[in-house]
Amino acid sequence: MTVTLADVAHRAQVSPATVSRVLNGNYPVATATRERVLRAVTELDYVVNGPASSLAAATSDLVGILVNDIADPFFGILAGAAQSRIGAPAGAGRAGGEKLAVVCNTGGSPERELTYLTLLQRQRAAAVILTGGAIEDAGHSAAVASKLAKLAAAGTRIVLCGRPALPEDGTVPPSEGGTVTATLTFDNRGGARRLTEHLLNLGHTRIGYVAGPAERTTTRHRLEGHRDALREAGLPYDPSLTLHGPYDRASGQDALPRLLSTAPDLTAVVAANDTIALGVCASARTRGLRIPDDLSVAGFDDLPSATDTVPALTTVRLPLHEAGARAGLLATTATPPTGPGGVEPVPAELVVRESTGVVRGG
Amino acid sequence: MTVTLADVAHRAQVSPATVSRVLNGNYPVATATRERVLRAVTELDYVVNGPASSLAAATSDLVGILVNDIADPFFGILAGAAQSRIGAPAGAGRAGGEKLAVVCNTGGSPERELTYLTLLQRQRAAAVILTGGAIEDAGHSAAVASKLAKLAAAGTRIVLCGRPALPEDGTVPPSEGGTVTATLTFDNRGGARRLTEHLLNLGHTRIGYVAGPAERTTTRHRLEGHRDALREAGLPYDPSLTLHGPYDRASGQDALPRLLSTAPDLTAVVAANDTIALGVCASARTRGLRIPDDLSVAGFDDLPSATDTVPALTTVRLPLHEAGARAGLLATTATPPTGPGGVEPVPAELVVRESTGVVRGG
DNA sequence: CTGTTAGCGCATTCAG
């Protein structure tokens, strides 16, 4: 029924070994022979049996990209860029030696993150890219670190993109194996600091902050940057001005009324990402607040939608496309990471648009 | 180095076959034995070798979800819903018999679509879900149909979600094998028709249309619905009022000025999707056009961002989450599709918000 | 309910 390597070999009048060699191209084969084999492959419409090949070679061409929320363009851009660097280069009709880059949506669930890692481990994945903030739970972190160590020990390349490097504090016994290949860390803290500085320069002193989920590294780092700026300016940090919630629109929408009831004197709101900021803007509209005249609003990430608000959002740009592409590269080729400890910093750039202005009452 | 089934069997004092049985749970095993095996598995930290298992069983637990643009929430929502119905149910710590649901981003490229299908075929994928509009090129359609037939023949379940059913016109010789498992067709045409009718009821007669890429089924169906409404109202269809472009924001932004220069008397613009509509709105703002007083704007899909425009977008709601979940279900379980020919229609509902109003000059 | 026996299809040694 299904055509195998042996069938191709038979038709091409060569041994299975030779067919394998031309297919993998890792070995010298006479041109004439190669062509004969290739012809047989086409004629028979032969497709390699991946599992068999992976079993024999003890490696697969699967590359997993884990994301927290596939419906969020932040991850979509990252994953898309990584995937385009890895898999299926356009034009490769026959699907030669390409890797199969796939994205796995954890939905932000620690369990699913681990499950996906196990599934990928089971498949003997060639590489795994973990994107976005990590969950800061001691138990879970240890579990992930241990899992990654095992994956690495089994030859899987590991790239962290947008999350901090794993601690090398012996959390994972060296006996457990390999180590993370490369880490791309976003300058969340610095970006957030510059953003809040921008607001302070505009005269704002009562600034609300709509943070992400409490247990995420991204959330913490961005918030820390915010507090850094406040501290440097000699301003106190008022915890009641910070609200936590998911990285979504509704979170921003819910937050604004609550912030304003707590602190009616608020003149600016910083959202932990653009999506939340959109929610804040929507809520501001509902309340008849003009942006930036009555309220300055800022986001983070500089997603395409940041220019859909009225007015366009002041935010912090993360080079998501570049970072994703780089992650894809590091995951597949032997390119060594450049930074110390394999950690490459990714810059965050303040982008001032129209949603922030000098404090009202001037 | 790496622990195998045999190691577990040895430690649990049973045969490899028994271990396999408890792991797959498809066979009766004495509780005591099962527990002993499970304990050995934990102690040894055993992880199934996927390729070996797939090879022996001639099936894998991989489910591929193909999307046209992973950075587009339309696909993110669809894929996320499908994936959550398939893979890694939260709480399954050990990663038991779950399937590995992965999304593959074709970026709208026909070549990559085919390459991914080949890669999935190579992996002997358990199922493949193709989402979103199909490319209307005779050659490519035939290639895809042929590929799908082979996949189906090899036991892979095929679900089409958001694209029309494959023609059963003998394009693919029956000898080539199986057939599509199920198809979820979105009522793009009907939704588009109702949307334009809504505009006509408001008195608009000069309506611009910003369509998607010309060669996509989704594009064509939505445009047809628009024209249907026009025709039924006895209005002529003016091709110069239709512009084609990608399904993105920039497309809408570029289109409005061009439409207005062609037809300064335009009172409404229909965009082929919400993302394009956001671009149209942005462009309108730039030109100082008030929505809906000066210009009515409508979108399609009802993405979360449809409420981010000012004012909120009139659009057509597609139950993306439900459709994605249904696709995931059909792809994995033996649930038979309900409709004739395995085609289940997905309704499209007009959602009137504030971006459309009665024609100006009243 | 459990053990034994065979392969699954391919990538590698190793010889030629």
Next chain:
DNA sequence: CTGAATGCGCTAACAG
């Protein structure tokens, strides 16, 4: 440069 032989780790009949 090419062929023959071996085994990757697991599942699926068969017995028992």
